[in-house]
Amino acid sequence: MADQFHHIDREPEKTTGIDAEYLSGKRHDYQSDASVSAHVDLLAGTPGDDINWLEDIEMLEEDGIPAVFDRYSNSFLKLYFPMPDDKAERDTIARKVLLLHLQSGNSYGIQLKALHCKYPQPTLGSWVSGSAVAGADWKAPVLEGWAAKAH
Amino acid sequence: MDALVGERRISYDARGLSEPNADVPHVSEIAGTSAVFDAKDLTTRQINLELRSLIYEQGITDVTVRNPGSKHSIGVAILHRANITYEGSLGYFACGLVDGPQITIKGRVGWSSCENMMSGTVVVEGNGGSLTGAAMRGGDLVVKGRVGARTGIDQKGGTIIVLDSVGSTTGFMMQRGRQIICGDAGPGLGDSMYDGAIYVGGKVKSLGVDCVPGEWTDADTELIERKFRIYGLGTPPSFQKFVCGKLLYNYDNLEPSERRIVL
Numbered sequence: 001m002a003d004q005f006h007h008i009d010r011e012p013e014k015t016t017g018i019d020a021e022y023l024s025g026k027r028h029d030y031q032s033d034a035s036v037s038a039h040v041d042l043l044a045g046t047p048g049d050d051i052n053w054l055e056d057i058e059m060l061e062e063d064g065i066p067a068v069f070d071r072y073s074n075s076f077l078k079l080y081f082p083m084p085d086d087k088a089e090r091d092t093i094a095r096k097v098l099l100l101h102l103q104s105g106n107s108y109g110i111q112l113k114a115l116h117c118k119y120p121q122p123t124l125g126s127w128v129s130g131s132a133v134a135g136a137d138w139k140a141p142v143l144e145g146w147a148a149k150a151h
Numbered sequence: 152m153d154a155l156v157g158e159r160r161i162s163y164d165a166r167g168l169s170e171p172n173a174d175v176p177h178v179s180e181i182a183g184t185s186a187v188f189d190a191k192d193l194t195t196r197q198i199n200l201e202l203r204s205l206i207y208e209q210g211i212t213d214v215t216v217r218n219p220g221s222k223h224s225i226g227v228a229i230l231h232r233a234n235i236t237y238e239g240s241l242g243y244f245a246c247g248l249v250d251g252p253q254i255t256i257k258g259r260v261g262w263s264s265c266e267n268m269m270s271g272t273v274v275v276e277g278n279g280g281s282l283t284g285a286a287m288r289g290g291d292l293v294v295k296g297r298v299g300a301r302t303g304i305d306q307k308g309g310t311i312i313v314l315d316s317v318g319s320t321t322g323f324m325m326q327r328g329r330q331i332i333c334g335d336a337g338p339g340l341g342d343s344m345y346d347g348a349i350y351v352g353g354k355v356k357s358l359g360v361d362c363v364p365g366e367w368t369d370a371d372t373e374l375i376e377r378k379f380r381i382y383g384l385g386t387p388p389s390f391q392k393f394v395c396g397k398l399l400y401n402y403d404n405l406e407p408s409e410r411r412i413v414l
Binding site: 049052120 | 203207208210228230231232250251252253269270271272288289290291308309310327328377381
Protein backbone atom coordinates (compact mmCIF):
# COMPACT_ATOMS: atom_id res chain seq x y z
CA MET A 1 0.00 0.00 0.00
CA ALA A 2 2.88 2.36 0.73
CA ASP A 3 3.75 2.46 -3.00
CA GLN A 4 0.60 4.32 -3.90
CA PHE A 5 1.41 7.02 -1.34
CA HIS A 6 4.83 7.80 -2.80
CA HIS A 7 3.83 11.38 -3.54
CA ILE A 8 3.72 12.14 0.20
CA ASP A 9 7.42 12.40 0.75
CA ARG A 10 7.71 15.89 2.13
CA GLU A 11 5.84 18.60 3.96
CA PRO A 12 2.86 19.52 1.72
CA GLU A 13 2.54 22.92 0.10
CA LYS A 14 0.38 25.20 2.25
CA THR A 15 -3.02 26.42 1.08
CA THR A 16 -6.02 28.05 2.67
CA GLY A 17 -8.45 25.68 0.91
CA ILE A 18 -9.67 22.39 2.36
CA ASP A 19 -10.22 20.45 -0.84
CA ALA A 20 -9.80 16.64 -0.60
CA GLU A 21 -8.85 16.51 -4.28
CA TYR A 22 -5.98 18.94 -3.72
CA LEU A 23 -4.70 17.00 -0.72
CA SER A 24 -4.82 13.53 -2.28
CA GLY A 25 -3.48 14.77 -5.60
CA LYS A 26 -6.19 13.34 -7.85
CA ARG A 27 -9.88 13.31 -8.71
CA HIS A 28 -11.58 9.95 -8.24
CA ASP A 29 -14.21 8.43 -10.52
CA TYR A 30 -16.85 8.43 -7.77
CA GLN A 31 -16.63 12.24 -7.69
CA SER A 32 -17.88 12.48 -11.26
CA ASP A 33 -20.19 9.46 -11.58
CA ALA A 34 -22.96 8.67 -9.11
CA SER A 35 -23.23 5.07 -10.31
CA VAL A 36 -19.74 4.23 -9.03
CA SER A 37 -20.84 4.51 -5.38
CA ALA A 38 -24.44 3.34 -5.85
CA HIS A 39 -23.63 -0.20 -4.68
CA VAL A 40 -22.13 0.86 -1.32
CA ASP A 41 -23.90 -0.83 1.61
CA LEU A 42 -24.15 1.77 4.37
CA LEU A 43 -25.41 -0.66 7.01
CA ALA A 44 -22.64 -3.17 6.35
CA GLY A 45 -20.02 -0.41 6.41
CA THR A 46 -21.00 0.96 9.82
CA PRO A 47 -21.18 -0.55 13.31
CA GLY A 48 -24.49 -1.43 14.94
CA ASP A 49 -27.95 -1.86 13.49
CA ASP A 50 -28.29 1.50 11.75
CA ILE A 51 -25.91 3.81 9.89
CA ASN A 52 -24.32 4.96 13.16
CA TRP A 53 -21.85 7.84 12.61
CA LEU A 54 -23.05 8.42 9.05
CA GLU A 55 -26.27 9.82 10.52
CA ASP A 56 -24.38 13.10 10.95
CA ILE A 57 -23.13 13.16 7.36
CA GLU A 58 -25.10 15.26 4.90
CA MET A 59 -24.56 16.83 1.52
CA LEU A 60 -22.96 20.24 1.93
CA GLU A 61 -21.56 22.77 -0.50
CA GLU A 62 -18.03 24.09 -1.02
CA ASP A 63 -17.20 26.84 -3.51
CA GLY A 64 -20.76 26.51 -4.86
CA ILE A 65 -20.27 22.79 -5.63
CA PRO A 66 -22.01 19.90 -3.82
CA ALA A 67 -19.53 18.36 -1.41
CA VAL A 68 -19.27 15.94 1.49
CA PHE A 69 -17.00 16.68 4.43
CA ASP A 70 -14.32 14.07 5.18
CA ARG A 71 -13.59 14.39 8.90
CA TYR A 72 -10.56 12.14 8.57
CA SER A 73 -8.71 14.69 6.44
CA ASN A 74 -10.62 17.82 7.44
CA SER A 75 -11.46 18.50 3.81
CA PHE A 76 -14.36 18.67 1.38
CA LEU A 77 -14.80 16.04 -1.31
CA LYS A 78 -16.52 17.85 -4.18
CA LEU A 79 -19.00 15.99 -6.37
CA TYR A 80 -19.39 16.85 -10.06
CA PHE A 81 -22.64 15.19 -11.08
CA PRO A 82 -26.30 16.30 -10.98
CA MET A 83 -27.96 16.09 -7.58
CA PRO A 84 -31.58 15.08 -6.85
CA ASP A 85 -33.87 17.68 -5.31
CA ASP A 86 -34.77 15.50 -2.35
CA LYS A 87 -32.51 16.18 0.65
CA ALA A 88 -32.67 12.60 1.94
CA GLU A 89 -31.48 11.29 -1.42
CA ARG A 90 -28.65 13.84 -1.53
CA ASP A 91 -27.57 12.86 1.97
CA THR A 92 -27.54 9.17 1.00
CA ILE A 93 -25.31 9.96 -1.97
CA ALA A 94 -22.97 11.92 0.30
CA ARG A 95 -22.76 9.01 2.75
CA LYS A 96 -22.09 6.43 0.03
CA VAL A 97 -19.40 8.50 -1.65
CA LEU A 98 -17.69 9.24 1.67
CA LEU A 99 -17.72 5.58 2.74
CA LEU A 100 -16.29 4.50 -0.61
CA HIS A 101 -13.65 7.25 -0.35
CA LEU A 102 -12.59 5.89 3.05
CA GLN A 103 -12.82 2.19 2.15
CA SER A 104 -10.66 2.69 -0.91
CA GLY A 105 -7.94 4.39 1.16
CA ASN A 106 -8.11 7.61 -0.82
CA SER A 107 -8.68 9.93 2.13
CA TYR A 108 -5.58 12.01 2.75
CA GLY A 109 -5.84 11.29 6.48
CA ILE A 110 -5.49 7.58 5.73
CA GLN A 111 -2.59 8.19 3.37
CA LEU A 112 -0.71 10.01 6.12
CA LYS A 113 -0.98 7.01 8.46
CA ALA A 114 1.88 5.17 6.76
CA LEU A 115 4.22 8.04 7.60
CA HIS A 116 2.99 9.46 10.85
CA CYS A 117 1.17 6.83 12.97
CA LYS A 118 3.01 6.44 16.25
CA TYR A 119 1.27 3.28 17.42
CA PRO A 120 -0.21 0.33 15.53
CA GLN A 121 -3.65 0.78 14.04
CA PRO A 122 -5.54 -0.58 11.02
CA THR A 123 -4.68 1.46 7.94
CA LEU A 124 -8.24 1.50 6.64
CA GLY A 125 -9.84 2.02 10.04
CA SER A 126 -13.08 0.29 10.89
CA TRP A 127 -14.49 0.39 7.35
CA VAL A 128 -12.60 -2.59 5.97
CA SER A 129 -12.00 -5.87 7.81
CA GLY A 130 -8.53 -7.36 7.69
CA SER A 131 -6.84 -4.08 6.85
CA ALA A 132 -3.03 -3.93 7.15
CA VAL A 133 -1.60 -2.42 10.34
CA ALA A 134 0.19 0.92 10.09
CA GLY A 135 2.40 2.54 12.71
CA ALA A 136 4.06 -0.57 14.09
CA ASP A 137 7.58 0.67 13.31
CA TRP A 138 7.32 4.45 13.67
CA LYS A 139 10.59 6.25 14.25
CA ALA A 140 10.99 9.91 15.11
CA PRO A 141 12.06 11.88 12.03
CA VAL A 142 15.60 13.25 12.01
CA LEU A 143 16.25 16.66 10.50
CA GLU A 144 19.27 16.42 8.24
CA GLY A 145 22.21 18.52 9.41
CA TRP A 146 20.64 19.33 12.78
CA ALA A 147 22.09 18.40 16.12
CA ALA A 148 20.95 19.20 19.62
CA LYS A 149 22.84 22.03 21.31
CA ALA A 150 25.34 21.08 23.96
CA HIS A 151 24.17 22.34 27.34
CA MET B 152 -1.87 -6.82 50.26
CA ASP B 153 -4.13 -9.47 48.82
CA ALA B 154 -7.13 -7.37 49.81
CA LEU B 155 -6.11 -4.62 47.40
CA VAL B 156 -7.92 -4.55 44.12
CA GLY B 157 -7.79 -2.60 40.86
CA GLU B 158 -5.40 0.33 40.60
CA ARG B 159 -3.93 -0.21 44.08
CA ARG B 160 -2.50 -3.59 43.10
CA ILE B 161 -0.31 -1.97 40.47
CA SER B 162 3.27 -0.84 41.19
CA TYR B 163 3.99 2.34 39.30
CA ASP B 164 7.28 3.63 38.02
CA ALA B 165 9.01 6.01 40.44
CA ARG B 166 9.18 8.76 37.79
CA GLY B 167 5.42 8.83 37.59
CA LEU B 168 5.06 6.94 34.34
CA SER B 169 1.98 4.80 34.52
CA GLU B 170 3.60 1.75 32.95
CA PRO B 171 7.00 1.82 31.25
CA ASN B 172 6.64 -1.76 30.04
CA ALA B 173 5.35 -1.68 26.44
CA ASP B 174 5.25 -5.45 25.92
CA VAL B 175 1.93 -7.09 25.11
CA PRO B 176 1.18 -9.40 28.05
CA HIS B 177 -0.47 -12.15 25.89
CA VAL B 178 -2.63 -13.44 28.72
CA SER B 179 -5.83 -14.12 26.79
CA GLU B 180 -7.57 -17.43 26.39
CA ILE B 181 -8.42 -17.56 22.69
CA ALA B 182 -11.05 -19.73 21.04
CA GLY B 183 -11.56 -19.08 17.35
CA THR B 184 -12.27 -15.38 16.94
CA SER B 185 -13.16 -14.88 20.62
CA ALA B 186 -10.85 -14.04 23.49
CA VAL B 187 -11.15 -13.60 27.26
CA PHE B 188 -8.60 -12.16 29.65
CA ASP B 189 -8.44 -11.18 33.33
CA ALA B 190 -7.33 -7.58 33.86
CA LYS B 191 -7.01 -7.82 37.66
CA ASP B 192 -3.20 -7.72 37.75
CA LEU B 193 -2.65 -5.68 34.57
CA THR B 194 -1.93 -1.98 34.28
CA THR B 195 -3.95 0.31 32.02
CA ARG B 196 -1.23 0.18 29.38
CA GLN B 197 -1.04 -3.60 29.49
CA ILE B 198 -4.82 -3.93 29.14
CA ASN B 199 -4.86 -1.59 26.15
CA LEU B 200 -1.88 -3.33 24.55
CA GLU B 201 -3.61 -6.69 24.96
CA LEU B 202 -6.82 -5.34 23.42
CA ARG B 203 -5.01 -3.84 20.41
CA SER B 204 -2.97 -6.96 19.84
CA LEU B 205 -6.08 -9.15 19.89
CA ILE B 206 -8.17 -6.93 17.62
CA TYR B 207 -5.58 -5.53 15.23
CA GLU B 208 -3.06 -8.36 14.91
CA GLN B 209 -4.81 -11.60 15.84
CA GLY B 210 -8.13 -11.05 14.06
CA ILE B 211 -10.21 -11.40 17.25
CA THR B 212 -13.71 -9.97 16.84
CA ASP B 213 -15.13 -10.73 20.29
CA VAL B 214 -13.24 -9.80 23.47
CA THR B 215 -14.31 -10.13 27.11
CA VAL B 216 -12.31 -8.28 29.77
CA ARG B 217 -12.81 -9.60 33.30
CA ASN B 218 -12.08 -7.55 36.45
CA PRO B 219 -11.26 -4.20 34.82
CA GLY B 220 -11.15 -2.80 38.37
CA SER B 221 -12.35 0.73 37.52
CA LYS B 222 -8.96 1.58 36.06
CA HIS B 223 -8.75 4.78 34.04
CA SER B 224 -8.36 5.17 30.26
CA ILE B 225 -9.30 1.58 29.48
CA GLY B 226 -10.17 0.67 25.90
CA VAL B 227 -9.15 3.99 24.37
CA ALA B 228 -8.43 4.43 20.66
CA ILE B 229 -9.76 1.09 19.48
CA LEU B 230 -10.06 1.88 15.78
CA HIS B 231 -11.64 -1.29 14.43
CA ARG B 232 -14.92 -3.20 14.40
CA ALA B 233 -15.09 -5.68 17.30
CA ASN B 234 -17.41 -6.64 20.15
CA ILE B 235 -15.86 -5.80 23.52
CA THR B 236 -17.45 -6.62 26.88
CA TYR B 237 -16.08 -5.27 30.16
CA GLU B 238 -17.30 -7.37 33.09
CA GLY B 239 -17.09 -4.60 35.68
CA SER B 240 -16.80 -0.84 36.07
CA LEU B 241 -14.33 1.45 34.31
CA GLY B 242 -12.69 4.66 35.58
CA TYR B 243 -12.07 8.02 33.93
CA PHE B 244 -11.89 8.42 30.14
CA ALA B 245 -13.19 4.93 29.41
CA CYS B 246 -13.42 4.02 25.73
CA GLY B 247 -12.30 7.46 24.52
CA LEU B 248 -11.44 8.09 20.88
CA VAL B 249 -12.92 4.78 19.74
CA ASP B 250 -13.81 4.40 16.07
CA GLY B 251 -15.85 1.31 15.27
CA PRO B 252 -16.16 -1.12 18.19
CA GLN B 253 -19.42 -2.25 19.79
CA ILE B 254 -18.85 -2.12 23.54
CA THR B 255 -20.83 -3.28 26.56
CA ILE B 256 -19.79 -2.16 30.05
CA LYS B 257 -21.38 -4.25 32.80
CA GLY B 258 -20.86 -1.65 35.49
CA ARG B 259 -20.38 2.09 35.93
CA VAL B 260 -18.05 4.56 34.23
CA GLY B 261 -16.18 7.59 35.61
CA TRP B 262 -15.70 11.06 34.14
CA SER B 263 -15.52 11.64 30.40
CA SER B 264 -16.43 8.21 29.13
CA CYS B 265 -16.38 7.95 25.34
CA GLU B 266 -14.66 11.32 25.07
CA ASN B 267 -14.13 12.14 21.38
CA MET B 268 -15.79 8.90 20.28
CA MET B 269 -15.83 8.76 16.48
CA SER B 270 -18.12 5.81 15.72
CA GLY B 271 -19.39 2.56 17.19
CA THR B 272 -21.77 1.76 20.01
CA VAL B 273 -21.21 1.84 23.77
CA VAL B 274 -23.78 0.55 26.25
CA VAL B 275 -23.16 1.27 29.96
CA GLU B 276 -25.33 -0.88 32.22
CA GLY B 277 -24.83 1.38 35.28
CA ASN B 278 -24.31 5.08 35.94
CA GLY B 279 -21.92 7.52 34.25
CA GLY B 280 -19.87 10.36 35.74
CA SER B 281 -19.69 13.95 34.60
CA LEU B 282 -18.73 14.89 31.05
CA THR B 283 -20.14 11.67 29.63
CA GLY B 284 -19.68 11.73 25.85
CA ALA B 285 -17.57 14.91 25.94
CA ALA B 286 -16.69 16.16 22.45
CA MET B 287 -18.29 13.04 21.00
CA ARG B 288 -18.29 13.05 17.20
CA GLY B 289 -20.30 10.03 16.14
CA GLY B 290 -21.86 6.72 17.12
CA ASP B 291 -24.26 5.80 19.91
CA LEU B 292 -23.64 6.02 23.66
CA VAL B 293 -26.32 4.46 25.87
CA VAL B 294 -26.19 4.87 29.66
CA LYS B 295 -28.87 2.87 31.44
CA GLY B 296 -28.46 4.70 34.77
CA ARG B 297 -27.89 8.34 35.72
CA VAL B 298 -25.10 10.61 34.53
CA GLY B 299 -23.43 13.68 36.06
CA ALA B 300 -23.01 17.24 34.85
CA ARG B 301 -22.09 18.57 31.40
CA THR B 302 -23.13 15.44 29.52
CA GLY B 303 -22.16 15.79 25.87
CA ILE B 304 -20.22 19.01 26.42
CA ASP B 305 -18.93 20.23 23.05
CA GLN B 306 -20.69 17.30 21.36
CA LYS B 307 -20.10 17.39 17.60
CA GLY B 308 -22.15 14.40 16.50
CA GLY B 309 -23.60 11.05 17.48
CA THR B 310 -26.40 10.12 19.84
CA ILE B 311 -26.28 10.02 23.64
CA ILE B 312 -29.13 8.13 25.32
CA VAL B 313 -29.59 8.27 29.10
CA LEU B 314 -32.39 6.22 30.65
CA ASP B 315 -32.37 8.11 33.98
CA SER B 316 -31.58 11.71 34.93
CA VAL B 317 -28.72 14.02 33.92
CA GLY B 318 -26.93 16.72 35.92
CA SER B 319 -26.45 20.42 35.32
CA THR B 320 -25.38 22.10 32.08
CA THR B 321 -26.13 19.06 29.97
CA GLY B 322 -25.36 19.74 26.31
CA PHE B 323 -23.13 22.73 27.15
CA MET B 324 -21.76 24.20 23.89
CA MET B 325 -23.22 21.29 21.94
CA GLN B 326 -22.56 21.78 18.23
CA ARG B 327 -24.23 18.82 16.58
CA GLY B 328 -25.77 15.43 17.32
CA ARG B 329 -28.59 14.28 19.54
CA GLN B 330 -29.24 13.62 23.23
CA ILE B 331 -32.19 11.54 24.41
CA ILE B 332 -32.69 11.99 28.17
CA CYS B 333 -35.47 9.83 29.57
CA GLY B 334 -35.37 11.24 33.11
CA ASP B 335 -35.01 14.74 34.56
CA ALA B 336 -32.41 17.31 33.50
CA GLY B 337 -30.55 19.60 35.90
CA PRO B 338 -30.21 23.39 35.60
CA GLY B 339 -28.75 25.04 32.51
CA LEU B 340 -29.83 22.48 29.92
CA GLY B 341 -28.28 23.19 26.52
CA ASP B 342 -26.39 26.25 27.71
CA SER B 343 -24.69 28.03 24.78
CA MET B 344 -25.50 25.20 22.38
CA TYR B 345 -24.89 25.96 18.71
CA ASP B 346 -26.90 23.18 17.09
CA GLY B 347 -28.17 19.65 17.59
CA ALA B 348 -31.22 18.49 19.52
CA ILE B 349 -31.86 17.47 23.13
CA TYR B 350 -34.93 15.38 23.95
CA VAL B 351 -36.00 15.24 27.61
CA GLY B 352 -38.64 12.85 28.98
CA GLY B 353 -38.71 14.19 32.54
CA LYS B 354 -38.62 17.65 34.12
CA VAL B 355 -36.10 20.30 33.16
CA LYS B 356 -34.82 22.32 36.12
CA SER B 357 -33.99 25.28 33.87
CA LEU B 358 -32.83 26.02 30.34
CA GLY B 359 -29.39 27.44 29.68
CA VAL B 360 -28.57 30.51 27.64
CA ASP B 361 -30.00 30.34 24.10
CA CYS B 362 -31.64 26.93 24.56
CA VAL B 363 -35.31 26.94 23.51
CA PRO B 364 -38.12 24.42 22.94
CA GLY B 365 -37.98 23.02 19.41
CA GLU B 366 -40.62 21.99 16.90
CA TRP B 367 -41.32 18.26 16.87
CA THR B 368 -41.16 16.54 13.47
CA ASP B 369 -41.74 13.03 12.11
CA ALA B 370 -37.95 12.64 11.87
CA ASP B 371 -37.73 13.07 15.67
CA THR B 372 -40.27 10.31 16.24
CA GLU B 373 -38.49 8.03 13.77
CA LEU B 374 -35.11 8.63 15.44
CA ILE B 375 -36.31 7.89 18.97
CA GLU B 376 -38.35 4.83 18.01
CA ARG B 377 -35.42 3.44 15.99
CA LYS B 378 -32.89 3.90 18.80
CA PHE B 379 -35.23 2.41 21.41
CA ARG B 380 -35.87 -0.58 19.13
CA ILE B 381 -32.18 -1.17 18.35
CA TYR B 382 -31.14 -1.13 22.01
CA GLY B 383 -34.21 -2.97 23.33
CA LEU B 384 -35.24 -0.09 25.58
CA GLY B 385 -38.99 -0.72 25.44
CA THR B 386 -41.58 1.89 24.70
CA PRO B 387 -40.20 5.44 24.67
CA PRO B 388 -41.81 8.00 26.96
CA SER B 389 -43.09 11.34 25.72
CA PHE B 390 -40.29 13.79 25.08
CA GLN B 391 -39.87 17.54 24.87
CA LYS B 392 -37.41 18.73 22.26
CA PHE B 393 -34.90 21.52 22.87
CA VAL B 394 -32.72 23.24 20.28
CA CYS B 395 -30.54 26.31 19.89
CA GLY B 396 -32.42 29.62 19.76
CA LYS B 397 -29.57 31.05 17.63
CA LEU B 398 -29.69 34.42 19.40
CA LEU B 399 -25.98 34.13 20.09
CA TYR B 400 -25.03 33.42 16.49
CA ASN B 401 -24.33 37.10 15.93
CA TYR B 402 -23.08 37.84 19.41
CA ASP B 403 -20.66 40.54 18.28
CA ASN B 404 -23.49 42.52 16.68
CA LEU B 405 -25.65 42.62 19.79
CA GLU B 406 -26.22 45.94 21.48
CA PRO B 407 -25.25 46.06 25.18
CA SER B 408 -28.92 46.11 26.15
CA GLU B 409 -29.57 43.05 24.00
CA ARG B 410 -26.64 41.23 25.56
CA ARG B 411 -28.17 41.81 28.99
CA ILE B 412 -31.41 40.22 27.79
CA VAL B 413 -29.72 37.24 26.16
CA LEU B 414 -27.08 36.65 28.78
